[in-house]
Amino acid sequence: MDPITALLDDVLEEMRGLESGEPAAYIPELADADVDTLAFAAVGPRGRVRAVGDADTEFTIQSISKPFVLALALAERGRESVLQKVGVEPSGEPFNAISLEPGTGRPANPMVNAGAIATTALIVGDDVDTKTGRIVEMLSAFAGRSLWVDESVYASESATGDRNRALAHLLRSHGVITGSVDTVVESYFRQCSLVVTVRDLAVMAATLAFGGRNPVTGVRVVEEAVARDVLSIMTSCGMYDFSGEWLLRVGLPAKSGVSGGLLAVAPSQFGVAAFSPRLDQHGNSVRGIAVVETFAERFGMHLLEPHESVAVPAVRVETTESGRVLHLGGELGFAGSERVVAVLRELAEALPTEAVVTVDARELARAHPAAMIALRAEFETMPSRFRLQE
Incomplete structure (x- = not known):
């Protein structure tokens, strides 16, 4: 076991003793889950999947499907079309609440059930098979393998889904949904019944992370713009009426599901996922929350912690016969451009006036437009012996 996997295993074992909460009882197929199951997985930038615990256990994705179906709707329809049908504000209410905007009837956001149903309605297709096919194709691409629907869970969801049907009819009365309510709701039930493992969820989270x-x-x-929009909504709405406390404690975009799954995203760093069927009063996995929170703390994943790599890009100075070459690497943000300019000024003072100074930006993995504008503007004020290679 490599050192990182060992650390993940340590975190998992620390949380195994937590026994509060119960599996979802309102869906019969979920009520029978093995409450002792516990798994955790993480995927980094090179695509290596590290998984510990019961990582091969299969379960249904449930509400974790919501951000990925939102991604499909954004890709097919565009942001503005989606926003006409569903809002992006935290509801502060449970996942199955009737939370509609006065006047328009828009659901509060795509992470609560009403908003997710409205989002599913936006997916191209006039029948259940076509809609479901598009959704399965997209979620399979996120997971990196073919996913499938658990027909038993789907039947259980459909048989007990009267509240979701009522939400859909209410949305149709406001014009948020057009066409067949049954088509939309049954497609929604099927998307929630897709079978995944904690490995799949970690890969899906990592796809958003990168x-x-x-x-x-x-x-x-x-x-990238679609992934960014999805992560933005997950940050404020992904954990329902626990979203504010989650952001404070963990600081990562996340999404939970009532089967016990939980995924979280550290942008440009990791995608992680946990699975444990016992749920708290918000419908979130008790041990899943504890595992991800501990992981984020120990690995420094909180979004609002200072990240020096953004403010200080990689700078390597090479001495040549004619002067100096600054090789830039990593990511160059607006704040990072100030660091580069500071180095240039130090060189300008230290080198002879005939020495040539070249900034080689060709190795940057990513350069934000504002950073390059600032860098070019700085070069306009410097002597001609300062050069920028892009």
Whole structure:
């Protein structure tokens, strides 16, 4: 076992003794889950999957499908079309609450059930098979393998889904949903019944973490802008009426599901996932929350912690016969451009006036437009012996 996997295993074992909470009882197929099951997985930028515990246990994705179906809707319809039908504000209410915007009837956000049903309605397709096919294709691309529907769970969801049907009819009365309510609701039940493992969820989270590109398969699943929009909504709404405390304690975009799954995203660093069927009063996995919170703390994943690599890009100075070459690596943000300018000024003072100074930006993995604008503007004020290679 490599050192990182060992650390993950240590975190998992520390949380195994937590026994509060109960599995979801309102869906019969979920009520029979093995409450002792516990698993955790993490995927980094090179696509290596590290998994510990009961990592091969299969379970249904449930509400964790919501951000990925949202990604599909954004990709098919565009942000503005989606926003006409569903909002992006935290509801502060349980996942199955009737939370509609006065006047428009829009659901509060795509992470609560009403918003997720409205999002599913936006997916291209006039029948259940077509809609479900598009959804399965997209979620399979995120997971890096073919996913399938658990028909027993789907039947159980459909048989006990009267509240979701009522939400859908209410949405249709406001014009948020057009067409067949049954088509939309049954497609929603089927998307929630897709079978995954904690490995799948970690890969799906990592695909969002790396701007929509699956780090395992190398396939671009969605554009960066879509991944960013999804993560933004997950940050404020993904954990329902626990979202504020989650952001304070853990500081990562996340999404939970009532089967006991939980995934979280550390942008540009990791995608992680946990599974444990016991739920708290918010419908979130008790041990899953504890595992991810501990992992985020020990690995320094909180979004709002200072990250020096953004403010201080990699700078390597090479001495040549004519002067100096600054090789830039990593990511160059606006704050990082100040660091580069500071180094240039130090060189300008230390080198002879005939020495040539070149900034080689060709090795940057990512350069934000504002950073390059600032860098070019600085070069306009410098002597001609200062050069920028892009």
